[in-house]
Amino acid sequence: MNNWLTLILGLPTAHATERMRAWRALKTCGAAVLRDGAYLLPDIPACREALAAIERDILAIHGTAYVLPVVDPDGARFIDLFERSEDYARLRSEIEECRGQLTAQNALASTRQIRKLRKAYEQLSTIDYFPGQPRQQADAALQELETAVSRALSTDEPRSQDLPIPRLDPSDYQGRIWATRQRPWVDRLACAWLIRRFIDPQARILWLEHPRDCPADALGFDFDAATFSHVGNRVSFETLQASFALQAPGLSRIAALVHYLDIGGVQPVEAAGVERVLAGLRETLTHDDQLLAAASALFDGLLAGFAQEEPAHD
Structure with missing residues (x-):
C-alpha cells in the first residue's frame, strides 16, 4: 500500500x-x-x-x-497504525466465553449473543484493511460456535454412514407417513418441507418423542437407522435430494444453507438471517406442525428468491 x-x-x-x-x-x-x-x-x-x-x-x-x-x-x-490484533483477541475471548457457557438448555437464548458477536466481527473485518491470521482465527472460532449452537438445538444428531444412495421414483412414495424426531431444527424442518414440496405432497409428518417410536410402515428421516439420514458428508436434506434426483432452480443453494446450519462448513451469506428467523419461530411456536408451516413459508420464499438469482450463479 x-x-x-x-x-x-x-x-x-x-x-x-x-x-x-x-x-x-x-x-x-x-x-x-x-x-x-x-x-x-x-x-x-x-x-x-x-x-x-x-x-x-x-x-x-x-x-x-x-x-x-x-x-x-x-x-x-x-x-x-491499522493493527487489529487486540480487537480480534477481545472478540475471540467473548466467543470462547459464550462457547464455554453453551448448553442444550440455553442454546436458543445463545443465538442472540452469537448474532451480536457475528455483527461485531463483520464490523471489525470491514475496517481490517490488512487482514491476517487474527481475522482468520476469529472467523474460525465464530463458525465453530455457530455450528455448536445448531448441534445443541438438535440433540441426538444422527451419525453419518458411508452407504450408496439409490435413485428412487417419487411416484412410489405417495401418501406416506414420514417420521422424524420432535422439536425439529434446521435439517428436519427442511427435510419435511422438501418432502411435501417435491416428493410427497400429501405426506403426513409424524413427530417422534424417540426414534424407537417410529411405526414400521413410516419412512423415517434424520435419525440413526432412518430410511433417509446422513450419508457421507451429506445431511439428511441432501440425502433426500440425491435419492430423488431433485434439481429445481435454487434448491442447491437451500441445500448448502441447510448443510452449513446443521454441520458447518462454508457459510452462505443468508445463514445468519435464516438461523435467526428459525430460532425465533422455534421459540414462539410450541406445536411442531405450526413450526413446520411457518418454516415452510420461509423455505418457499428462499427458493423463489434463489431461483430468480440462479442465472447469476451458473
Whole structure:
C-alpha cells in the first residue's frame, strides 16, 4: 500500500453534537490518528467515500476539512497504525466465553449473543484493511460456535454412514407417513418441507418423542437407522435430494444453507438471517406442525428468491 488519504480538520467548539458525529464516523471507518485533527486511511474507494462524507458534514457546520493524498514510497510506514490484533483477541475471548457457557438448555437464548458477536466481527473485518491470521482465527472460532449452537438445538444428531444412495421414483412414495424426531431444527424442518414440496405432497409428518417410536410402515428421516439420514458428508436434506434426483432452480443453494446450519462448513451469506428467523419461530411456536408451516413459508420464499438469482450463479 503506497497511497493513502489524510483528513485535516478543524471543528467549531460550538457544535458539540456535530463534533461527536464526526469523531464517531472516523472511528466507524477505522481511521488512524496521526495527531489531533489529522486522520489517515488507505486510498481505496470505500475510504474515499467515507472521508468525502465527513468532509461535507464538517464544512456544513462551518468547520475546516481537507482531504489530501499521501504517498509513502516505502509502502509500509503506516500499516502498523491499522493493527487489529487486540480487537480480534477481545472478540475471540467473548466467543470462547459464550462457547464455554453453551448448553442444550440455553442454546436458543445463545443465538442472540452469537448474532451480536457475528455483527461485531463483520464490523471489525470491514475496517481490517490488512487482514491476517487474527481475522482468520476469529472467523474460525465464530463458525465453530455457530455450528455448536445448531448441534445443541438438535440433540441426538444422527451419525453419518458411508452407504450408496439409490435413485428412487417419487411416484412410489405417495401418501406416506414420514417420521422424524420432535422439536425439529434446521435439517428436519427442511427435510419435511422438501418432502411435501417435491416428493410427497400429501405426506403426513409424524413427530417422534424417540426414534424407537417410529411405526414400521413410516419412512423415517434424520435419525440413526432412518430410511433417509446422513450419508457421507451429506445431511439428511441432501440425502433426500440425491435419492430423488431433485434439481429445481435454487434448491442447491437451500441445500448448502441447510448443510452449513446443521454441520458447518462454508457459510452462505443468508445463514445468519435464516438461523435467526428459525430460532425465533422455534421459540414462539410450541406445536411442531405450526413450526413446520411457518418454516415452510420461509423455505418457499428462499427458493423463489434463489431461483430468480440462479442465472447469476451458473
